[in-house]
Amino acid sequence: MTGNVIFDLSVRNVRRHFLRSFLAAIGIVIGVIAITSLGIMGANLTLSVTATLSENSDIIKVSPGGGPGGGGGPGFGGGGGSDEEEYIDESQFKDIKQAASPNTVIPVYSESDTITVGDLEGRATVYGLDPDDIATLLTVANGTFLKSTSTALVGPTLAERYELKIGSRITIGDEDSDEGTSTVRVAGILEERGMTYDISTDNAIVVSDRWFTGFYGGEGEYSEVIVKLDDINDVDAVEEAIDDQLNRKEDEVTISDASRMMDSITSSISTIISMMMGIGAISLLVASVSIFNVMMMSVTERIKEIGILRSIGTRRSVVRRMFLYEAFILGMLGAVVGGILSMIIGYLVVLVMIGTTDYFFTFDSLIYIPYGIAVGIVVCVLSGVYPAWSAANLDPIEALATE
Structure with a gap:
């Protein structure tokens, strides 16, 4: 009371x-x-x-780690060659493929370059992938996958920024550079992926590996290698196998997965x-x-x-x-x-x-x-x-x- x-x-x-x-x-x-x-x-x-x-939890990314084959070569990363450039060479790629078997292993070329669409000019990342790997890794929201070496896929953010449509033409490169310029036609617009662990395509251009090496050179010199696992429970085992295969004597590559980034x-x-x-x-x-x-x-x-x-x-x-x-x-x-x-x-x-x-x-x-x-x-x-x-x-x- x-x-x-x-x-x-x-x-x-x-x-x-x-x-x-x-x-x-x-x-x-x-x-x-x-x-x-x-x-x-x-x-x-x-x-x-x-x-x-978590959607990328089945992805392992292998990046060049500065060991043998990581010293650069003619063509990659701008085409002119630089001793400071790093890449994964063909021999290392084969070792990664062997260690990661039977999982899908995708080599990736990449370059940041000037692009021109009509009167608009800017920069974008250009990825070079085998057309078969593109279908495995990416989804086209509008249009089709690559039909020829002169076609390209573009990310939705890039398409919106430059008002790109199916059939639009993009000039890649700078006239004052050693490579000059080359024009590709948009075959498809990719589905938005947001934050991803493998490759960031929303604001990028994806071309065939043949077009990429034909324009930039550096065939067999990859900026990264993506391992797409059949079973996400194999992450640790595959990482350990790749590490044993390539980093036994010295660190040749860096191996990481989405969980660490997460x-x-x-x-x-x-x-x-x-x-x-x-x-x-x-x-x-x-x-x-x-x-x-x-x-x-x-x-x-x-x-x-x-x-x-x-x-x-x-x-x-x-x-x-x-x-x-x-x-x-x-x-x-x-x-x-x-x-x-x-x-x-x-x-x-x-x-x-x-x-x-x-x-x-x-x-x-x-x-x-x-x-x-x-x-x-x-x-x-x-x-x-x-x-x-x-x-x-x-x-x-x-x-x-x-x-």
């Missing part, structure tokens, strides 16, 4: 000073929104990246989001100061009331509870409103920043809402501890004598 009366007194005081209480609660609302929305965005970003990379990216995202949430927590710190100030003002204004309660035998613990209830009410109101608004704002932030809300209504994402609400309430209650203690320890006689 006493508890109900004390709680009613706390509610009455919040209502009596509604504007002051409202302004104090606003700080909690903002703090909860900041922490919760950032947490939701981080969770959705992590889930989105993880899902994308761990690195998710770790980086987690660190960045934690830092941003720390910045968002500053608003909660400011709100806690506001709550503390409101509670101290409440104690000062109600000294005589406290004196009366103490003089009729009300215990100090009951007086403390009255002020802690008040802090709890402010925290609950601010945190719940902040949690509700976080659902709306978080959804919009995820939609704008990530571009998809596929993972919004998941446990890993929505768990930040009760987490934010709980933090907001705890901050408020802690802010009210000292004012409550101060009120409970007032001398009843001195309190009654206060004007």
Whole structure:
């Protein structure tokens, strides 16, 4: 019964000073929104990246590691040859193919070059692949796969940027370079792949390996080799086999898979989001100061009331509870409103920043809402501890004598 009366007194005081209480609660609302929305965005970003990379979990990428065959040669990476250029040579490729058997092994040529479409000029990555491997690795959304060595596939981002359509012509190269220029016709536009572990084709041009080596030279000098596994459970075994085959004496190649990239990216995202949430927590710190100030003002204004309660035998613990209830009410109101608004704002932030809300209504994402609400309430209650203690320890006689 006493508890109900004390709680009613706390509610009455919040209502009596509604504007002051409202302004104090606003700080909690903002703090909860900041922490919760950032947490939701981080969770959705992590889930989105993880899902994308999981689609490439059957991929092992072998890159040149600076050993024998990694010293460069005429033609690759610009056609002119440089001792600092690295590649995987034909002998190493055969070793990789043997070690990875019976899985599909795809050699990849690549070059960053100038492209011209009509009056527009820019740069893009040019990949050279065997036409049979292109069908294994990529999907055409519009058009067809390569029909001849003079045709090319383009990524959707590149197609949108240069307004490319089936049949459009792209001039690759620079007239002032040793290779000069060559023109290819768009045979197909690739399906959007987003973040991938093997080759990034959304903003690239894919040509046949014959066209690539005919234009840039460097036949048999690959920028990377992709191993597409028949069974993703063979990842460790295949990596170990390739490592034993090529890196026995010294490191000739670097072997990696999507899981390592996934761990690195998710770790980086987690660190960045934690830092941003720390910045968002500053608003909660400011709100806690506001709550503390409101509670101290409440104690000062109600000294005589406290004196009366103490003089009729009300215990100090009951007086403390009255002020802690008040802090709890402010925290609950601010945190719940902040949690509700976080659902709306978080959804919009995820939609704008990530571009998809596929993972919004998941446990890993929505768990930040009760987490934010709980933090907001705890901050408020802690802010009210000292004012409550101060009120409970007032001398009843001195309190009654206060004007």
